[in-house]
Amino acid sequence: MxxxxxxxxxxxxxxxxxxxxxxxxxxxxxxxxxxxxxxxxxxxxxxxxxxxxxxxxxxxxxxxxxxxxxxxxxxxxEARDVLVAAGRVAYCPTCWKEDLDAKRPVAFRRQWAHVCAVLCSRHATPLIYWRMRQGAKGRKVTTGEVDIACEALASMTTQPGFNATMKHLAAFAEQLHACLYSEARTAASWRRNPKTLLRDIAAALTDQELRTGLWSTAIPLRWQGFVHVGRAPMSVAVDGPWQTLRQATDPGMRRAALWYGLSLARPDIVLGPEAA
Ligand SMILES: [Zn+2]
Known part of the structure; x- marks a missing residue:
């Protein structure tokens, strides 16, 4: 052919x-x-x-x-704003369900490739890491796999505090990006400056002692399919903490790191089951 x-x-x-x-x-x-x-x-x-x-x-x-x-x-x-090319595999299961139902090709959206994107802009659902595609030649997404992801998501969104926490993390990510790169003013309510926060967020992914610190034990076990620090520390990117974040291709890991950053920036915001 x-x-x-x-x-x-x-x-x-x-x-x-x-x-x-x-x-x-x-x-x-x-x-x-x-x-x-x-x-x-x-x-x-x-x-x-x-x-x-x-x-x-x-x-x-x-x-x-x-x-x-x-x-x-x-x-x-904007290369700086997107994840490293090999890892742009975050997806929204609701978007994919719509693709399958409409008999459209299942497609990765550009919005999901952004470092600060942890929610789908269309459905406000937490993005999920597509593991199946890794190394699988010509693998197609099936209805069954998407249904499983949608069910997992549906059971989480009924958990107290889950949706509110996801929204806090997404808003913090966008605000941090704006402060770092769009000359937005740092919110007066933040306890740390954006550059320090970025270093803290990267450290939450790379420093073994910090990864397993008290803050990470505050993430409910049941949520850890969606918010987790990964199995092993990430390596420190030589080009600085933003590059470390670009390499954190699993949105669940970025959410965990943002959790730590937000808890430093705004200790008054409650995350987890008590979040509102
Ligand atoms: Zn979506």
Whole structure:
């Protein structure tokens, strides 16, 4: 079969280009990365699926039979604000259920790739880490897997304090990002400055003693599918604490680190079962 045309459904709403390329790899049953490299057509750098060069945008549009501007709209241009490329696999089970019900391709949205995104902007549901995709060639998402995730989520959202805590963490993440990078003023109610908080948040992921400290034992056991510090400490990123956060690709781990940060910034905000 020729790979000069990719006869797959076009880009979904807010779908990332990496998601589209993965769908095409699945269609052609080829190994991850192979299809993207064919866009080189003998030339050098074509960027990455989420950040393609202008030439790659044109070639990709040709494969899909759509306009380059349509492809260009789906790029993830702010590298600093998004997770490392290999780990953009957070998803909203409610969005995926809607995809499956509407018989659309199940797609990763660009919004879910942002470092500060811990909730789906459409449903306000906590994003979940898609483990199945790791290393699984051409793996498709099934209704059964999405149903299990939706059920797990539904049982959590009835837990006292769960939804309120998730919203506090998401709001804190956005506010912290705005203070660090958009020249927003630090809230007067914060006990620490944003740069210090960022270092604290990264340390909650990398420092073994801190990871297992009192604050993390405050996370209810039953919640730990959604908020957890991971099995082992992450390595410290050489480019600073923000890069550590970019490498925390599991939204559950970012939520745990934000929990620690928020408890330092706003000790008056109650997190956990008593949250309101
Ligand atoms: Zn959603």
């Amino acid at each position: 020729s790979i000069d045309r990719w006869p797959i459904p076009g880009l979904g709403e807010d779908e990332s280009l990496q998601s589209l390329v993965s769908r095409a790899e699945c269609f052609f049953d080829c190994r991850p990365g192979y299809l993207w490299k064919t866009l080189r057509e003998g030339e050098g750098d074509i960027g990455t699926p989420d950040a393609p060069t202008p030439q790659a945008v044109i070639r990709l549009a040709g494969r899909l039979d759509c306009s380059p501007s349509e492809v260009a709209r789906h790029r993830l241009t």
